[in-house]
Amino acid sequence: MIGKTIRMERIMNRDTGNTVIVPMDHGVSVGPIKGLCNVKEMVNKVAEGGANAIILHKGLVAPGHRRKGRDVGLIVHLSAGTSLAPDPNAKMLVCSVQEAIKLGADAVSLHVNIGAEDEKTMLRDFGETTKKAKEWGMPLLAMVYARGPKIRNQYEPCVVEHAARLGAEIGADIVKVAYTGSPETFARVVEGCPIPVVIAGGEKMETDEDVLNMVKGAMEAGGKGVSIGRNVFQHSHPDKMVRAISMIVHEGASVAEAMEVLK
Numbered sequence: 001m002i003g004k005t006i007r008m009e010r011i012m013n014r015d016t017g018n019t020v021i022v023p024m025d026h027g028v029s030v031g032p033i034k035g036l037c038n039v040k041e042m043v044n045k046v047a048e049g050g051a052n053a054i055i056l057h058k059g060l061v062a063p064g065h066r067r068k069g070r071d072v073g074l075i076v077h078l079s080a081g082t083s084l085a086p087d088p089n090a091k092m093l094v095c096s097v098q099e100a101i102k103l104g105a106d107a108v109s110l111h112v113n114i115g116a117e118d119e120k121t122m123l124r125d126f127g128e129t130t131k132k133a134k135e136w137g138m139p140l141l142a143m144v145y146a147r148g149p150k151i152r153n154q155y156e157p158c159v160v161e162h163a164a165r166l167g168a169e170i171g172a173d174i175v176k177v178a179y180t181g182s183p184e185t186f187a188r189v190v191e192g193c194p195i196p197v198v199i200a201g202g203e204k205m206e207t208d209e210d211v212l213n214m215v216k217g218a219m220e221a222g223g224k225g226v227s228i229g230r231n232v233f234q235h236s237h238p239d240k241m242v243r244a245i246s247m248i249v250h251e252g253a254s255v256a257e258a259m260e261v262l263k
Contacts, residue, residue: 003137010106011053011073019225022046023055025077035233047072049242076100079110089116097132107139115148130171142172157185164193186221201228212255
């Protein structure tokens with residue numbers, strides 16, 4: 001699996017084993033929101049800030065492709081669903097591993113909502129995708145969240161533990177889950193998952209310090225990095241925000257030290 005090893009090094013820091021990913025796949029689910037109207041410009045900014053990888057849907061790979069400046073890993077997102085659908089939690093495959101390879105992807109990702117009414121379809125697609133990804137030596141990032149009629153709190157530690165473990169059990173190489181709110185509870189998530197765990201950024205937070213405290217807590221718990229979208233690309237200085245996050249993820253900086261970058 002030399003190919004997978006090489007590709008993993010393109011989306012993770014080879015010295016720290018951690019990663020700072022900026023997902024930009026939101027256009028399918030909610031449209032051209034603030035920060036993503038000009039994808040190429042935003043890719044340039046987060047790359048210059050030191051992001052290890054970005055996540056794009058296949059149709060935006062060409063507009064977001066870089067021909068100069070700092071390199072950044074490319075993760076092509078394979079699944080989609082919209083906020084306008086009868087069930088916004090349902091995701092279906094809209095791209096294949098082979099298509100992603102032709103686009104030059106370093107990895108692929110897909111989204112699974114456990115507890116959703118269409119969970120069985122997403123799990124089936126997840127299983128088939130891990131099989132294809134393994135055949136092609138392609139790293140797979142699974143975004144696994146608990147969302148559906150029976151889910152009262154998607155941030156409940158036992159629920160997030162289940163989501164992370166499912167990602168590992170089905171065959172992902174990295175799993176992205178919600179942050180549980182504290183290093184103590186998130187440590188349980190990491191302990192129960194044998195593959196690297198990264199946190200989602202969630203909705204736009206009120207302050208930069210809130211974001212950096214979340215990142216610091218996840219890293220203290222044993223997390224391997226972040227996959228943060230809105231709190232980066234909707235920031236007034238996305239490049240500086242990525243740099244501040246990277247200081248914590250890769251250099252072990254304190255929140256106070258990282259905040260200095262944003263002043």
